[in-house]
Amino acid sequence: MRSASLTPAEVARRCRYDCDSRCCRYITIVLPAPRCKADFDELSWFLAHKDISVYVEERRWHLEVRTPCKYLNEANLCTIYERRPDICREYDLEDCEFPARPSHSLHFDTKEEFDAWRTDRKEEKRRRARGRSAQPTRGSP
Ligand code: SF4
Numbered sequence: 001m002r003s004a005s006l007t008p009a010e011v012a013r014r015c016r017y018d019c020d021s022r023c024c025r026y027i028t029i030v031l032p033a034p035r036c037k038a039d040f041d042e043l044s045w046f047l048a049h050k051d052i053s054v055y056v057e058e059r060r061w062h063l064e065v066r067t068p069c070k071y072l073n074e075a076n077l078c079t080i081y082e083r084r085p086d087i088c089r090e091y092d093l094e095d096c097e098f099p100a101r102p103s104h105s106l107h108f109d110t111k112e113e114f115d116a117w118r119t120d121r122k123e124e125k126r127r128r129a130r131g132r133s134a135q136p137t138r139g140s141p
């Protein structure tokens with residue numbers, strides 16, 4: 001939802017009451033794109049843990065860890081508002097995800113989803129390799 005038409009008070013109300021302060025309940029970390037079996041195995045292991053997702057947005061891999069900030073109180077208010085980190089101050093309301101979460105080109109919530117995607121990807125690579133080797137080469141009849 002775009003926030004340009006909302007006043008700061010309306011934004012604050014929406015964050016606190018409608019959205020349950022979603023922005024203060026997870027962190028994301030940009031990951032290097034997986035390249036080898038060990039990298040893919042590590043992502044699969046991340047996803048074996050609770051409250052973890054892995055997604056790809058604009059070709060960048062991210063780890064999402066759903067864990068509430070320690071400074072968010074039960075009333076959904078920041079208890080260190082005046083001292084909050086720059087990343088909180090600089091959050092662009094144009095990026096607000098409420099009410100819908102953004103869709104990503106790839107998104108995995110479980111190890112099983114990720115492992116199934118890996119299997120399909122490997123199978124697709126094999127199919128393509130078989131297709132290439134079946135192509136007539138120059139000089140073939
Ligand atoms: S997602 Fe939007 S509405 Fe929800 S807490 Fe963040 S800025 Fe507020």
Ligand code: SF4
Pocket residue numbers: 023024069070071072077078079080081084085088
């Ligand atoms: S420091 Fe405050 S604004 Fe920043 S994530 Fe924690 S509760 Fe939210």
